Amino acid sequence: MNDGSREGSGTAVEAAADSLHVRGISVHFGGIVALDNVSMIAPACQVTGIIGPNGAGKTTLLNVLCGFVKPEHGTVSFAGRELGRVRPHQLAGLGIARTLQGIGLFSGLSVIENVMVGSTSLARAGFWSGLLGLPRSDADERRLRDQAEQALRLVGVADHADAKPDTLAHGLRKRVVLARALVARPRLLLLDEPASGLADAELAELGELITSLARTCTVVVIEHRMDLMMSVCSQIFVLDFGKVIAAGTPEQVQADAAVTNAYLGTDIAAEAGADQADGAVPDAKESSGG
Ligand SMILES: Nc1ncnc2c1ncn2[C@@H]1O[C@H](COP(=O)(O)OP(=O)(O)OP(=O)(O)O)[C@@H](O)[C@H]1O
Ligand SMILES: [Mg+2]
16 A cells, blocks of 8 residues: 555455455434444455445445444444444545545535545645645645546546536546545545436446456445446445345346335335336335435
């Protein structure tokens, strides 16, 4: 990690150990059971998917993985280290990065400055002290800027480095969000709906990018776009009302009747063919209560 490269043989060995273990996680918000005894393993350098209807608990699970939400029960460990007491600001130092559902870029900063914010843990003086003109800031700023440029190149938006995020098309802004997560060279990358708002034509490129990231990084991705998930995930966990109701390869999950039922909110096995009459294939269940 700290040699700036993840391509040498040493980092490959290190990456092989970078699996994520989630055991028996439960979270309640008041009377709402957001997660109910959720367990999963995300193997190193593979893409693990999490799907489920709206309100199923997907984002809550990501929030637990990165320490934003403390579970009432259960443990999370990454690369053999339990993350129980990790504070969000310590994540980058542990090699963990996430993107938020939505965009979440600072509109007052340029694209490259937004990405530099994501790499503050790598700076000796830091981005903010750099802004204040404290010592060492020149060298640090240059280093941060180089790393941010690299990340922007990786996701194909280097040409827009000096633009304000609000002036970019949605698909480009989503890439900037990804660059901000990548700039800290994470070993575990948590993506919450990276494809939301993207046109179908943009999905294939995003899929290739996510697949390429998983060569050196363990990836967990939440997405409603099944076509993307089918192409990038080695395994998928399906949440419904906070429980894992299915897990397996994308093909296994897609063929699982419990999954179809969760999305449709009906027992389609009992209604063979009837669903075609109204053409309803929602990606969200209206009755989830969340
Ligand atoms: N901070 C919170 N306070 C109270 N309830 C919450 C909070 N965060 C989430 N919830 C509730 O927990 C449940 C799970 O929410 P979560 O956001 O994890 O779902 P999700 O699967 O990510 O849904 P979506 O696909 O819509 O993003 C929902 O019922 C939601 O309303
Ligand atoms: Mg969510």
